Amino acid sequence: MENLILKLKKQIIDALNLEDMEPDEIETDEALFDDGLGLDSIDALELIVLTEKNYGIKIEDPKDGKKIFYSVKTLAEFIKKHKTN
Amino acid sequence: MVYISSHNIISSIGFNTYDNLENIRKNISGIKLSEDKKLSPEAVFVSLISDEKINKKFAKISNLTENYTKYEKLLILSINNALKNSDIDILSPETVFIFSTTKGNINLLEKENIGKFNINRLKLWKSSEIISEFFGKKENILTISNACISGSLAIITAQRLIKAKRYKNAVIAGADILSEFTLSGFQAFKAVSEGACKPFDKNRTGMTPGEGAATVILTSEKSKSNKSGIIISGGASSNDANHISGPSRTGEELALTIKSALKESNLSAEEIDFISGHGTATLFNDETESKALELAGLQNVPVSGTKGYIGHTFGATGIIETIVAEEAIKNSEIYKTAGFENIGVSGKINIQKKYKKAGINTAVKTASGFGGCNAALVLKKETFQESENKLNISSNFNILKKITVKNGDVTINDIIDYKTEEPNNTKFSQIAKSIYKNYKIKYPKFYKMDNLSKLGFLAAEILLKNTSVLSKYKPEEIAVILSNESSSLDTDAKYQETINDRNNYFPSPGVFVYTLANIMTGEICIRHKIKGENAVFITENYDKKFIFDYISILFADHKAKVSISGRIDYSFPDGNYFTELYLIECKK
Numbered sequence: 001m002e003n004l005i006l007k008l009k010k011q012i013i014d015a016l017n018l019e020d021m022e023p024d025e026i027e028t029d030e031a032l033f034d035d036g037l038g039l040d041s042i043d044a045l046e047l048i049v050l051t052e053k054n055y056g057i058k059i060e061d062p063k064d065g066k067k068i069f070y071s072v073k074t075l076a077e078f079i080k081k082h083k084t085n
Numbered sequence: 086m087v088y089i090s091s092h093n094i095i096s097s098i099g100f101n102t103y104d105n106l107e108n109i110r111k112n113i114s115g116i117k118l119s120e121d122k123k124l125s126p127e128a129v130f131v132s133l134i135s136d137e138k139i140n141k142k143f144a145k146i147s148n149l150t151e152n153y154t155k156y157e158k159l160l161i162l163s164i165n166n167a168l169k170n171s172d173i174d175i176l177s178p179e180t181v182f183i184f185s186t187t188k189g190n191i192n193l194l195e196k197e198n199i200g201k202f203n204i205n206r207l208k209l210w211k212s213s214e215i216i217s218e219f220f221g222k223k224e225n226i227l228t229i230s231n232a233c234i235s236g237s238l239a240i241i242t243a244q245r246l247i248k249a250k251r252y253k254n255a256v257i258a259g260a261d262i263l264s265e266f267t268l269s270g271f272q273a274f275k276a277v278s279e280g281a282c283k284p285f286d287k288n289r290t291g292m293t294p295g296e297g298a299a300t301v302i303l304t305s306e307k308s309k310s311n312k313s314g315i316i317i318s319g320g321a322s323s324n325d326a327n328h329i330s331g332p333s334r335t336g337e338e339l340a341l342t343i344k345s346a347l348k349e350s351n352l353s354a355e356e357i358d359f360i361s362g363h364g365t366a367t368l369f370n371d372e373t374e375s376k377a378l379e380l381a382g383l384q385n386v387p388v389s390g391t392k393g394y395i396g397h398t399f400g401a402t403g404i405i406e407t408i409v410a411e412e413a414i415k416n417s418e419i420y421k422t423a424g425f426e427n428i429g430v431s432g433k434i435n436i437q438k439k440y441k442k443a444g445i446n447t448a449v450k451t452a453s454g455f456g457g458c459n460a461a462l463v464l465k466k467e468t469f470q471e472s473e474n475k476l477n478i479s480s481n482f483n484i485l486k487k488i489t490v491k492n493g494d495v496t497i498n499d500i501i502d503y504k505t506e507e508p509n510n511t512k513f514s515q516i517a518k519s520i521y522k523n524y525k526i527k528y529p530k531f532y533k534m535d536n537l538s539k540l541g542f543l544a545a546e547i548l549l550k551n552t553s554v555l556s557k558y559k560p561e562e563i564a565v566i567l568s569n570e571s572s573s574l575d576t577d578a579k580y581q582e583t584i585n586d587r588n589n590y591f592p593s594p595g596v597f598v599y600t601l602a603n604i605m606t607g608e609i610c611i612r613h614k615i616k617g618e619n620a621v622f623i624t625e626n627y628d629k630k631f632i633f634d635y636i637s638i639l640f641a642d643h644k645a646k647v648s649i650s651g652r653i654d655y656s657f658p659d660g661n662y663f664t665e666l667y668l669i670e671c672k673k
Binding site: 015016017018019020038040041042043045046049052053062 | 273274275328329330331518529532533591592593594595598
């Protein structure tokens with residue numbers, strides 16, 4: 001889980017162009033959207049692509065994203081639960 | 086007066102205005118489920134015009150079918166048909182051609198199309214030139230690419246140029262074709278409807294992408310061809326300054342735009358009989374549009390939308406729906422909004438459920454698009470509440486400041502302010518970062534922008550620094566009028582890479598959103614809370630004289646009091662970049 005969390009943080013920084021940010025600056029439990037990292041709706045869509053591209057998990061309804069992408073921790077738990085291979 | 090003299094609509098339900106309207110009256114939609122794998126890996130509801138039909142029609146006017154792309158053929162057919170009912174001299178220097186499109190020949194970026202046509206055909210100014218040349222027209226050609234308001238904005242621009250006596254006639258033609266590019270992008274945005282789109286409906290799930298072309302001919306002279314006497318009496322554009330892909334939460338910016346177009350027309354909201362709406366059927370756009378219509382005082386006026394019949398035709402839609410407004414006035418009729426059953430928006434509006442006959446003297450056409458842009462047009466019978474605002478244009482502006490960004494160096498009023506220390510071949514993204522740091526800018530969203538937006542953002546940042554315009558003027562009094570050569574092609578090519586391989590097919594919404602030239606306008610407006618007039622012109626050469634003249638017309642027409650204007654170009658395919666921005670203030 002720790003490895004997955006670190007990997008995810010790196011992937012998020014890369015996919016969302018969070019330049020000048022280091023993985024340990026993203027709090028694992030902290031909200032990614034709104035008050036947290038200040039991500040927006042396009043970032044949420046980009047995270048859907050990230051999840052599918054890197055972990056083969058499709059999120060059909062963007063509304064589900066709210067819970068899944070709440071924090072790095074919720075995303076890691078979602079991936080762990082749904083990853084098939 | 087600016088008369089509508091003639092027009093044409095080409096869509097999935099017809100090759101001229103008459104056939105399109107006949108089908109709308111009969112409630113026939115052109116939206117179908119496409120299983121064409123080339124267009125989309127998954128089946129999708131779209132509104133298409135078949136190549137076969139286009140080529141058959143084209144063969145009747147030219148034997149050079151192979152020389153033109155689908156996009157170009159659609160526009161040639163549309164202009165050709167509109168000219169049949171018009172007596173204007175198109176080759177005269179008093180006639181301007183104005184094209185509107187979002188993506189032009191974008192399908193030429195696809196692997197299988199590379200080499201079929203010169204790469205220059207991807208340039209929007211180039212395709213406009215080629216289409217104009219078909220008619221023997223070589224000069225006085227403009228191209229506007231401003232997302233989904235492009236068509237409306239092209240008509241507004243023509244109306245202004247005619248009103249200011251720069252031209253007597255204008256041929257305004259807009260089109261877009263559907264390609265994997267556009268479709269995959271809107272799918273990545275989860276914005277495509279599950280079935281045919283349902284504008285303003287409770288159960289709407291998104292838009293239906295469509296193909297189309299349309300032409301409107303405007304003229305200052307009344308003649309046989311415009312005996313119906315319907316005029317474009319006002320027009321305005323604006324920016325939400327909210328988000329590059331999400332519209333305003335309140336609708337107040339579009340409402341102000343409508344009010345500005347009404348004021349120019351000397352009409353009140355109570356005098357409006359009909360609204361030809363934008364109604365894309367996306368969750369957010371319809372919601373915002375409904376709020377804006379209510380805020381503008383148009384809550385009781387019947388609204389019709391065409392997108393349930395022919396989908397969203399992007400660069401053509403503003404022209405098509407302006408023609409629909411003109412036909413509603415001319416034929417005394419109001420069209421059904423296909424797909425609409427139960428109201429699903431919070432603004433109080435009157436969506437038309439059925440076709441009906443009704444006397445109509447006046448109409449409003451609304452439009453909104455990515456980059457936060459809005460536009461509104463007013464049409465009326467010339468005999469209704471006669472009056473005309475004359476424009477008094479003399480040297481009516483002062484240049485407050487000038488910025489250039491070139492080869493990594495920044496100049497302010499032609500004096501070098503920042504000299505890059507980066508070696509010659511440094512990537513622009515690195516240079517942009519150095520400039521950003523040098524000017525101590527704090528705006529993390531900067532890193533998410535594409536090259537073109539970064540360029541515009543940095544120049545506007547330095548331009549507005551230590552000036553008082555943002556506090557001196559209201560947001561809606563500040564215009565952003567820009568031009569460039571390559572539109573967003575640098576980013577378009579990057580987006581194409583995300584969809585080139587079907588085994589590694591991950592269309593990126595974060596890249597797609599920047600595949601419109603006017604996103605740079607949106608970024609500047611969001612950053613500085615600017616809500617005034619918007620436009621992006623695509624021209625081969627830097628058309629400074631035209632830009633300055635356009636601004637003086639805006640000032641004389643009371644559409645702006647200050648403007649951020651000039652050239653912002655990130656050149657494709659060579660990656661050269663150049664920005665020259667002026668801060669221009671209207672003289673008291």
